Amino acid sequence: MFSSAYVSPPVGFWTSLARTEANHEAAHALAAELLSVPIIEARIDQPEPGVLGHVVHDKLPPEASWKHLAILLAPHLVTDRCPEFPLSLHSDDHDVFMAACIAYETSMTEAEYDNATNIIRELLEIGTSQSALKALASALLEHGLLQGDEVRRIIRDAEQAHRNARKQEAS
Numbered sequence: 001m002f003s004s005a006y007v008s009p010p011v012g013f014w015t016s017l018a019r020t021e022a023n024h025e026a027a028h029a030l031a032a033e034l035l036s037v038p039i040i041e042a043r044i045d046q047p048e049p050g051v052l053g054h055v056v057h058d059k060l061p062p063e064a065s066w067k068h069l070a071i072l073l074a075p076h077l078v079t080d081r082c083p084e085f086p087l088s089l090h091s092d093d094h095d096v097f098m099a100a101c102i103a104y105e106t107s108m109t110e111a112e113y114d115n116a117t118n119i120i121r122e123l124l125e126i127g128t129s130q131s132a133l134k135a136l137a138s139a140l141l142e143h144g145l146l147q148g149d150e151v152r153r154i155i156r157d158a159e160q161a162h163r164n165a166r167k168q169e170a171s
C-alpha cells in the first residue's frame with residue numbers, strides 16, 4: 001500500500017509532460033472501449049507516487065488476453081511506434097513489458113500478434129476515433145480523473161460531433 005500522506009497534484013499543475021500523459025492514457029482508454037472492455041477509471045493526476053497516470057479496466061478472461069495486449073500497445077500504435085515481434089521481456093517501457101508477458105504466457109504467434117495490433121490500429125485510425133482521442137485527452141487535462149461512464153459519454157459525444165460535422169460538410 002502507498003502512504004495515505006501522498007497527495008495528488010492540484011488541477012492546474014499540468015505541464016507538457018501531462019499533455020503527453022493525457023494523450024497516452026486517452027489511447028489506452030479509447031482502445032478498451034473500442035474493444036468493448038469496460039473502463040473503471042482513467043486518470044493523469046498521479047494516482048500513485050512515481051506513476052503519472054493509469055487506465056483501469058475490467059479483468060479479461062484468458063481467451064481475450066489479445067485485447068489486453070492491444071490496449072497496452074494502443075499509445076504506441078497511435079504514435080506509430082509499434083514494437084516488433086517478439087516483444088522483449090526486458091523492455092523498460094512498462095506497457096511493452098506487460099504486453100510481452102501476455103504474449104509469452106499465451107504463447108502468442110507472430111500472426112496472432114499482427115492480427116491483434118492491426119485490429120486496434122485500424123480502429124484507432126478512423127476519423128471518429130481521432131476526434132474521441134482529442135476529446136478524452138482534453139477532458140483528462142481538465143479533470144485529472146475520469147470515471148468509466150464519463151469516458152464512455154465523452155467518446156460517444158465526440159464520435160457523434162464528428163459525424164454531424166461530416167454531414168454538414170456533405171450538405
Ligand SMILES: [Zn+2]
Binds near residue numbers: 024028075095
Ligand atoms: Zn501506458
